Amino acid sequence: AAYRARRWADLAPQIGEDRFLKLHTHGAQEGNAKMLLEGGLDQLFALLQAECRRRGWELRYVTAWQMRQAVLAAAEGRDPEQSGTDDGSSPPCNPA
Numbered sequence: 896a897a898y899r900a901r902r903w904a905d906l907a908p909q910i911g912e913d914r915f916l917k918l919h920t921h922g923a924q925e926g927n928a929k930m931l932l933e934g935g936l937d938q939l940f941a942l943l944q945a946e947c948r949r950r951g952w953e954l955r956y957v958t959a960w961q962m963r964q965a966v967l968a969a970a971e972g973r974d975p976e977q978s979g980t981d982d983g984s985s986p987p988c989n990p991a
Contacts, residue, residue: 900942904950910969914952915962918943 907914918939923931947954957965965975 896938897942897946900939900946903943904946904952910966910975913965913969913975915966916943917959917962 903916903918904914907916909915927935944954968975968977
């Protein structure tokens with residue numbers, strides 16, 4: 896599982912110094928539901944947070960719209976930090 900988090904970080908699309916990962920989607924195969932709902936998602940987010948910490952990266956969780964806005968801003972050379980939410984901020988993630 897830690898290997899997967901490292902690979903996601905290694906292979907994430909990048910614009911400048913910003914990397915973009917989509918970690919969640921709607922729906923899952925029934926065979927994966929138990930694993931995901933009984934700690935698998937918590938472990939996934941903890942491993943990703945640890946990997947980002949190891950690399951000195953700040954991990955943020957945003958909506959698909961906020962990510963789109965950040966990607967467009969980065970591609971246009973604008974500060975993606977100013978495109979995440981209505982007030983210009985993207986809240987940092989601190990998973991429990």
